[in-house]
Amino acid sequence: xxxxxxxxxxxxxxxxxxxxxxxxxxxxxxxxxxxxxxxxxxxxxxxxxxxxxxxxxxxxxxxxxxxxxxxxxxxxxxxxxxxxxxxxxxxxxxxxxxxxxxxxxxxxxxxxxxxxxxxxxxxxxxxxxxxxxxxxxxxxxxxxxxxxxxxxxxxxxxxxxxxxxxxxxxxxxxxxxxxxxxxxxxxxxxxxxxxxxxxxxxxxxxxxxxxxxxxxxxxxxxxxxxxxxxxxxxxxxxxxxxxxxxxxxxxxxxxxxxxxxxxxxxxxxxxxxxxxxxxxxxxxxxxxxxxxxxxxxxxxxxxxxxxxxxxxxxxxxxxxxxxxxxxxxxxxxxxxxxxxxxxxxxxxxxxxxxxxxxxxxxxxxxxxxxxxxxxxxxxxxxxxxxxxxxxxxxxxxxxxxxxxxxxxxxxxxxxxxxxxxxxxxxxxxxxxxxxxxxxxxxxxxxxxxxxxxxxxxxxxxxxxxxxxxxxxxxxxxxxxxxxxxxxxxxxxxxxxxxxxxxxxxxxxxxxxxxxxxxxxxxxxxxxxxxxxxxxxxxxxxxxxxxxxxxxxxxxxxxxxxxxxxxxxxxxxxxxxxxxxxxxxxxxxxxxxxxxxxxxxxxxxxxxxxxxxxxxxxxxxxxxxxxxxxxxxxxxxxxxxxxxxxxxxxxxxxxxxxxxxxxxxxxxxxxxxxxxxxxxxxxxxxxxxxxxxxxxxxxxxxxxxxxxxxxxxxxxxxxxxxxxxxxxxxxxxxxxxxxxxxxxxxxxxxxxxxxxxxxxxxxxxxxxxxxxxxxxxxxxxxxxxxxxxxxxxxxxxxxxxxxxxxxxxxxxxxxxxxxxxxxxxxxxxxxxxxxxxxxx
Numbered sequence: 001x002x003x004x005x006x007x008x009x010x011x012x013x014x015x016x017x018x019x020x021x022x023x024x025x026x027x028x029x030x031x032x033x034x035x036x037x038x039x040x041x042x043x044x045x046x047x048x049x050x051x052x053x054x055x056x057x058x059x060x061x062x063x064x065x066x067x068x069x070x071x072x073x074x075x076x077x078x079x080x081x082x083x084x085x086x087x088x089x090x091x092x093x094x095x096x097x098x099x100x101x102x103x104x105x106x107x108x109x110x111x112x113x114x115x116x117x118x119x120x121x122x123x124x125x126x127x128x129x130x131x132x133x134x135x136x137x138x139x140x141x142x143x144x145x146x147x148x149x150x151x152x153x154x155x156x157x158x159x160x161x162x163x164x165x166x167x168x169x170x171x172x173x174x175x176x177x178x179x180x181x182x183x184x185x186x187x188x189x190x191x192x193x194x195x196x197x198x199x200x201x202x203x204x205x206x207x208x209x210x211x212x213x214x215x216x217x218x219x220x221x222x223x224x225x226x227x228x229x230x231x232x233x234x235x236x237x238x239x240x241x242x243x244x245x246x247x248x249x250x251x252x253x254x255x256x257x258x259x260x261x262x263x264x265x266x267x268x269x270x271x272x273x274x275x276x277x278x279x280x281x282x283x284x285x286x287x288x289x290x291x292x293x294x295x296x297x298x299x300x301x302x303x304x305x306x307x308x309x310x311x312x313x314x315x316x317x318x319x320x321x322x323x324x325x326x327x328x329x330x331x332x333x334x335x336x337x338x339x340x341x342x343x344x345x346x347x348x349x350x351x352x353x354x355x356x357x358x359x360x361x362x363x364x365x366x367x368x369x370x371x372x373x374x375x376x377x378x379x380x381x382x383x384x385x386x387x388x389x390x391x392x393x394x395x396x397x398x399x400x401x402x403x404x405x406x407x408x409x410x411x412x413x414x415x416x417x418x419x420x421x422x423x424x425x426x427x428x429x430x431x432x433x434x435x436x437x438x439x440x441x442x443x444x445x446x447x448x449x450x451x452x453x454x455x456x457x458x459x460x461x462x463x464x465x466x467x468x469x470x471x472x473x474x475x476x477x478x479x480x481x482x483x484x485x486x487x488x489x490x491x492x493x494x495x496x497x498x499x500x501x502x503x504x505x506x507x508x509x510x511x512x513x514x515x516x517x518x519x520x521x522x523x524x525x526x527x528x529x530x531x532x533x534x535x536x537x538x539x540x541x542x543x544x545x546x547x548x549x550x551x552x553x554x555x556x557x558x559x560x561x562x563x564x565x566x567x568x569x570x571x572x573x574x575x576x577x578x579x580x581x582x583x584x585x586x587x588x589x590x591x592x593x594x595x596x597x598x599x600x601x602x603x604x605x606x607x608x609x610x611x612x613x614x615x616x617x618x619x620x621x622x623x624x625x626x627x628x629x630x631x632x633x634x635x636x637x638x639x640x641x642x643x644x645x646x647x648x649x650x651x652x653x654x655x656x657x658x659x660x661x662x663x664x665x666x667x668x669x670x671x672x673x674x675x676x677x678x679x680x681x682x683x684x685x686x687x688x689x690x691x692x693x694x695x696x697x698x699x700x701x702x703x704x705x706x707x708x709x710x711x712x713x714x715x716x717x718x719x720x721x722x723x724x725x726x727x728x729x730x731x732x733x734x735x736x737x738x739x740x741x742x743x744x745x746x747x748x749x750x751x752x753x754x755x756x757x758x759x760x761x762x763x764x765x766x767x768x769x770x771x772x773x774x775x776x777x778x779x780x781x782x783x784x785x786x787x788x789x790x791x792x793x794x795x796x797x798x799x800x801x802x803x804x805x806x807x808x809x810x811x812x813x814x815x816x817x818x819x820x821x822x823x824x825x826x827x828x829x830x831x832x833x834x835x836x837x838x839x
Contacts, residue, residue, distance in 0.1 A: 010027070018060060020060075069087075069110070072084045073106065073107045073108075074105065075103075075104065082095065095126065104192075105135065108131040109130050112126055137181050138179070140152045140162065142173065142176040148166055149166075150162060151180040151196075162193070170195065178199050179196070180195065203699075213610055227297045238335040247360075250335065252282070254363050267556050267557070271398045281345065283340065284359060286328045286338060286559055288558035306600050307600070313426050330363050358572065372443035375395055422435050432621050437649075458571075469570060469593070470537055470600075471542070472535060474544040477503075477531050511528075566596055616702075620698060633691050638673055662679070664678070671684065
């Protein structure tokens with residue numbers, strides 16, 4: 001039987017020329033009628049997936065040999081987009097808004113490369129085919145007109161509203177949050193057409209905001225009946241027969257250390273000191289793969305979900321609570337089945353022996369980070385000290401080993417970003433009541449170091465066994481981004497040394513240590529992080545740059561991450577078969593790993609996006625009643641349309657260029673700074689500023705700040721105009737009218753500033769895909785010459801003026817039409833929508 005991989009590899013050969021199916025049949029030696037039928041079916045599947053193409057002459061070939069590229073579309077709120085190629089080594093391809101065709105954000109597409117920039121400049125292309133649709137449903141706000149309506153998408157990357165004919169309202173009313181199924185995709189200037197399939201409630205009803213985000217990202221809320229039925233068969237207790245072949249560790253002092261509100265306890269630890277002075281660390285992980293068997297309903301559901309999602313007010317688990325909070329949770333003083341990794345370390349924290357095996361444990365205590373921290377720092381209450389006195393020696397030994405592991409990791413060059421994290425507290429109705437900082441204490445560090453050690457040990461062990469496996473990889477930074485970072489830090493007098501285009505992570509960690517406690521620590525750490533690539537899952541062990549680890553995997557959280565579950569399944573199979581896999585089983589698992597790695601990486605990104613969006617939503621809601629209040633903050637990002645300021649409670653807001661009224665500011669990308677035209681005043685990443693909350697836009701989930709004590713701009717006046725004004729004032733003339741005119745100009749700037757908020761997604765897209773221009777001026781700036789005129793026109797578009805068919809650079813767009821369908825509440829956009837409807 002011919003496989004997909006064999007067909008694709010054959011067509012990728014340099015000597016291959018497009019063949020007909022008859023020629024391919026002969027090439028692969030297909031004889032029987034059934035094999036021929038299966039082969040045609042295979043070709044059709046590959047064609048439907050966009051992995052191969054059929055020409056007008058019915059000849060087959062791969063897209064890249066036909067000047068085409070396959071990948072995922074990453075759309076931008078302004079209408080353009082980027083192709084993220086399947087081939088990770090291929091650069092992204094820019095797609096103009098007019099070349100998008102019917103493609104929407106997230107679609108798998110084929111793009112024809114139309115131009116290639118000189119000297120490494122960006123590639124440009126046009127969409128020639130949508131292979132598969134990502135958006136079949138859109139979540140948004142229902143806006144009813146007389147005979148039709150529009151759904152205004154919550155996702156600003158969907159740049160056109162969805163047209164809803166009257167017969168497809170299905171009970172929706174103006175202001176409702178709805179889910180609309182797309183019936184016809186956008187074509188040319190025509191909007192997409194849809195029908196309402198679910199009404200979530202009015203946009204101001206409690207809970208509808210989070211529910212909209214859940215629907216937008218396609219997160220599953222409930223488990224199917226088949227999954228729940230399978231989960232219900234899981235036992236409540238361990239049967240003695242299940243202990244056969246397992247190492248019994250129930251006599252050891254093993255504890256869990258988690259957050260106070262954690263319910264799915266999937267890791268436990270213990271540390272002992274040997275007679276030779278070495279340490280023995282045991283990391284014991286819930287044996288979820290014992291209960292979630294390959295191919296079961298539970299397994300398929302876990303694969304589809306990929307991971308648990310932790311939103312502000314709820315958790316969407318990967319597995320039903322019957323498993324995650326029940327038999328798989330390592331609750332105290334009950335028998336639990338586990339997968340253990342036992343490591344012996346010498347005095348320098350080197351692994352001198354390790355063992356991986358199935359086991360049974362009974363944890364002694366369910367500890368919290370807070371209690372462990374208080375016990376180790378001597379701040380615990382007497383009752384707490386008395387209760388856990390029998391464990392104190394173990395806790396001190398854990399601290400001792402964890403600090404040695406950490407020291408070794410830092411010496412080898414692991415990069416340790418210490419950014420502040422926060423937790424949003426909400427009441428029963430989901431309203432935010434407070435934002436508290438999450439401290440990274442010695443207790444968190446103990447668990448972090450122990451989990452890292454186990455993940456590395458397991459990854460290296462199975463890499464050398466050469467069995468199919470999943471690894472957590474973090475590739476080296478992009479050379480161009482790294483070069484920009486190196487140039488940036490020279491502004492502060494720092495230098496990072498490297499060979500060629502590569503820099504060892506140790507050099508970057510040395511820089512972080514050098515800047516610790518300085519004013520520029522935050523700014524340099526932030527820019528360094530943005531120069532890094534994202535970690536992901538892969539079937540090959542490619543190393544982890546950020547951890548300076550040659551081998552790394554995710555072994556320690558199978559309750560909430562599917563890759564960990566897969567790793568456990570492989571480990572069990574290898575252990576049960578004497579360290580080997582049959583050839584057939586090896587081949588099957590190897591064929592599945594790439595798909596599982598991609599699915600898990602994709603689902604992880606969806607989870608992170610949803611979590612960040614709910615946090616932005618609740619932070620905006622938290623600041624609603626604080627408009628007018630003043631706060632201290634740090635500049636966390638500088639862009640061509642303003643700067644973002646982060647407060648001490650991690651809330652972030654935008655100060656628009658139009659609200660910087662004391663001067664006209666130019667954006668300097670290389671320095672991450674805004675520089676005043678007249679005063680040469682500089683606003684740079686990491687600067688401390690005092691801001692006032694100016695606006696909160698709940699629809700856009702954004703916050704606008706303004707500078708405290710900001711003086712109005714001084715107008716440029718010629719000498720002739722000044723003398724003329726003096727003469728008019730002497731006559732008791734029109735000085736008041738001149739002041740009114742100046743006020744009118746300021747008013748226009750204020751109205752521009754009020755047009756929508758800056759979205760986190762818009763900002764992230766701008767940071768990731770920023771242009772290479774040397775600088776831009778603030779809105780209404782008075783630079784000289786045609787270049788300045790173009791800049792002012794561009795800034796007007798960014799702030800929402802004349803932005804037909806686009807959204808503002810800050811992700812606003814409430815003042816402009818979306819792709820001709822209109823978005824604003826005024827008469828202009830509605831008239832435009834009527835014209836579209838008539839067409």
